[in-house]
Amino acid sequence: LAKTTQPISMDSYEGQEVNITCSHNNIATNDYITWYQQFPSQGPRFIIQGYKTKVTNEVASLFIPADRKSSTLSLPRVSLSDTAVYYCLVGVVWGGGNKLTFGTGTQLKVEL
């Protein structure tokens, strides 16, 4: 299993860009990297997914270096409503075998 490591917590202010890095040194060739957001008492919600290089959607960007041993979730111009736990997920569920690993999550706190 590809184990992941994320910072436990981060603080930011409204309007700033936030970058959260996830380390996954033993990522496998077939593994994808997916980030989820979770608010208290709710299930996680998909943010973005990628395999290599850079992926961007309407809410975030995901940067993956060539060696794929880490990835960085970038949230542009955060607001108070972005206060949540962010999870890095590395793996894939194809065929047999359990190859899904969630990180422990990063608690992002956004202040005025």
Added chain:
Amino acid sequence: DADVTQTPRNRITKTGKRIMLECSQTKGHDRMYWYRQDPGLGLRLIYYSFDVKDINKGEISDGYSVSRQAQAKFSLSLESAIPNQTALYFCATSDFGGGPGTQYFGPGTRLLVL
């Protein structure tokens, strides 16, 4: 209506009791998952199913069993509940998009085992 629903939302039980947590989905996805969440440990995969005839153990399946009654229904059972199974349980579904797919999570079931 929510795409992924879980019942009950909260449950208190006693040690040794058998309980079942139910999950239903209207997304038409073949893949369903059960996760457990504990403070400081993130989400851990208990069981997953690719279709009605497929059941797979996850990272922490000991003490749990599952049943995939239909494409839309996936139940998690604790045959003899113990206090360290007190946790927040999430059901999720996913499609198959070439990668791991996007998982859609239910609202969770908060379980307390006394």
